[in-house]
Amino acid sequence: xxxxxxxxxxxxxxxxxxxxxxxxxxxxxxxxYVCGPTVYSDVHLGNVRSFLTFDVLYRWLxxxxxxxxxxxxITDVGHxxxxxxxxxxxxxxxxxxxQLEPMEIVQKYTNGFHDxxxxxxxxxxxxxPTATGHLIEQIEMVKRxxxxxxxxxxxxxxxxxxxxxxxxxxxxxxxxRKIDELLTNTRDTEGMDEKRSPLDFAIWxxxxxxxxxxxxxxxxxxxxxxxxxxxxxxxxxxxxTFDIHGGxxxxxxxxxxxxxxxxxxxxxxxxxRYWMHGNMLTVNGRKMAKSEGNGFTPEELLTGNHKxxxxxxxxxxxxxxxxxxxxxxxxxxxxxxMQASEKGLERLMKAMTLxxxxxxxxxxxxxxxxxxxxxxxxxxxxxxxxxxxAELFEAVRIINSVNDGKLNxxxxxxxxxxxxxxxxxxxVLGLRAEAADAKGEDNALDALVGECIRxxxxxxxxxxxxxxxxxxxxxxxxxxxxKDTKEGTTWERA
RNA sequence: GGUCACGUGGCCGAGGGGCUAGGCAGAGGUCUGCAAAACCUCGUACAGCGGUUCGACUCCGCUCGUGACCUCCA
Numbered sequence: 001x002x003x004x005x006x007x008x009x010x011x012x013x014x015x016x017x018x019x020x021x022x023x024x025x026x027x028x029x030x031x032x033y034v035c036g037p038t039v040y041s042d043v044h045l046g047n048v049r050s051f052l053t054f055d056v057l058y059r060w061l062x063x064x065x066x067x068x069x070x071x072x073x074i075t076d077v078g079h080x081x082x083x084x085x086x087x088x089x090x091x092x093x094x095x096x097x098x099q100l101e102p103m104e105i106v107q108k109y110t111n112g113f114h115d116x117x118x119x120x121x122x123x124x125x126x127x128x129p130t131a132t133g134h135l136i137e138q139i140e141m142v143k144r145x146x147x148x149x150x151x152x153x154x155x156x157x158x159x160x161x162x163x164x165x166x167x168x169x170x171x172x173x174x175x176x177r178k179i180d181e182l183l184t185n186t187r188d189t190e191g192m193d194e195k196r197s198p199l200d201f202a203i204w205x206x207x208x209x210x211x212x213x214x215x216x217x218x219x220x221x222x223x224x225x226x227x228x229x230x231x232x233x234x235x236x237x238x239x240x241t242f243d244i245h246g247g248x249x250x251x252x253x254x255x256x257x258x259x260x261x262x263x264x265x266x267x268x269x270x271x272x273r274y275w276m277h278g279n280m281l282t283v284n285g286r287k288m289a290k291s292e293g294n295g296f297t298p299e300e301l302l303t304g305n306h307k308x309x310x311x312x313x314x315x316x317x318x319x320x321x322x323x324x325x326x327x328x329x330x331x332x333x334x335x336x337x338m339q340a341s342e343k344g345l346e347r348l349m350k351a352m353t354l355x356x357x358x359x360x361x362x363x364x365x366x367x368x369x370x371x372x373x374x375x376x377x378x379x380x381x382x383x384x385x386x387x388x389x390a391e392l393f394e395a396v397r398i399i400n401s402v403n404d405g406k407l408n409x410x411x412x413x414x415x416x417x418x419x420x421x422x423x424x425x426x427x428v429l430g431l432r433a434e435a436a437d438a439k440g441e442d443n444a445l446d447a448l449v450g451e452c453i454r455x456x457x458x459x460x461x462x463x464x465x466x467x468x469x470x471x472x473x474x475x476x477x478x479x480x481x482x483k484d485t486k487e488g489t490t491w492e493r494a
Numbered sequence: 495g496g497u498c499a500c501g502u503g504g505c506c507g508a509g510g511g512g513c514u515a516g517g518c519a520g521a522g523g524u525c526u527g528c529a530a531a532a533c534c535u536c537g538u539a540c541a542g543c544g545g546u547u548c549g550a551c552u553c554c555g556c557u558c559g560u561g562a563c564c565u566c567c568a
Binding site for chain 2: 285330483
């Protein structure tokens with residue numbers, strides 16, 4: 001951590017619906033659990049936004065000096081496609097369609113997921129457990145829930161008894177539901193269910209003979225319930241009570257609510273101290289979702305090969321675009337907004353490249369320490385990246401002004417500014433320079449453009465502006481932009 | 495239908511009872527042979543109607559609009 005005190009960190013706890021100061025259970029350690037992807041299809045941009053939110057949280061906690069154990073699971077089994085009874089495992093369904101082994105599907109989309117995470121510079125978690133790798137832990141948890149009296153077996157499946165649990169414990173606290181309201185609003189009209197109450201949920205599900213992914217258990221062949229893996233794995237790696245649990249808004253109910261109930265039933269304590277929920281990415285005002293068919297994959301995004309995209313956008317542009325909005329607000333994707341972010345990011349990154357070249361003077365005409373304070377304050381205020389970015393643009397102004405010789409900074413201040421920008425832009429926001437400005441790698445091209453520039457300088461010397469402009473225009477036509485400065489002419493790619 | 499959010503200037507998006515958000519686009523200016531870049535200046539926006547208040551875009555109520563969850567979903 002830098003010398004200046006980062007101050008207390010506040011985050012919105014969705015359990016209490018309030019902004020609270022974050023105090024870890026066992027400092028300096030922090031336990032963080034985030035719901036990962038279900039690996040049965042390509043991740044889309046909406047998924048990326050969620051993982052990005054918690055990536056920034058992870059980065060900021062690390063920056064604050066905490067030792068974070070960050071657990072993000074891979075769901076490779078268990079979620080059903082249809083309604084309960086005739087449900088089919090999503091992964092099994094996909095496997096049949098593609099004539100592949102279920103684990104082949106899992107591997108394929110897990111690899112794809114990791115590629116996407118790398119593309120967007122989203123850091124890997126400390127532990128990335130899979131549901132299939134923790135069958136024993138899940139079965140043990142089912143046993144503990146049965147022992148507590150809040151589970152019951154029916155026809156080879158085990159269900160969580162929500163109404164009886166709710167008599168003794170709060171249920172619906174996280175999502176603001178009330179048992180009786182839930183009951184009146186249930187659409188489930190079928191009476192043939194083996195569940196005692198429509199609110200009950202499966203913690204172990206009996207597998208039909210044709211079911212591909214199944215494991216032996218005390219209740220017969222089956223597979224774990226939808227919500228169980230997160231409870232089992234977070235308990236295993238972070239303990240019965242841990243600091244922060246994150247996920248998308250849409251997981252609040254029932255998924256996270258069920259996690260709380262399971263943990264309380266199995267181990268007698270609330271599992272999570274701070275719940276955090278990221279909001280949705282929307283397209284034309286609607287949630288981006290697989291089921292809506294309005295998502296695009298990173299590949300489509302990069303190439304622009306999608307009906308919703310006017311052109312391609314880089315991963316860093318998207319990352320920056322998302323960070324310009326607070327994680328708890330919905331964010332609407334649009335081409336105009338993307339193009340605005342593309343330009344803004346370009347200006348920010350260009351200023352970054354100027355930092356090492358700044359010339360120092362004796363006077364100090366900007367307060368870098370105050371700027372740093374404001375950056376910290378923004379992040380400490382519930383990860384307010386949009387405000388932090390606004391401060392960064394103040395820094396951009398300072399950098400450009402110093403570069404133009406219009407503003408003075410001492411060596412100390414320049415170094416401080418350099419450090420601050422590096423930390424905030426690269427380490428906290430996770431923005432990295434993109435391949436586009438690797439132009440210097442091609443020495444031949446550099447020499448070639450250099451020759452053109454020299455020819456143009458000669459023409460200018462003769463006041464032959466027709467020739468000098470022609471050189472500039474023709475280079476521009478092939479994507480080489482010339483810029484005249486006091487120190488001479490520079491070039492860059494369009 | 496139930497629950498909960500949100501509605502900010504041309505666009506995207508912060509904010510918070512009185513004090514500049516920021517980005518992009520646009521207008522004017524400085525610099526430049528001309529451009530580009532950079533820098534400076536500018537628009538006085540907070541869905542509507544009431545209420546609380548010395549004062550509300552910010553608090554409360556209602557209306558309208560949009561969305562999320564209630565079923566797998568980041």
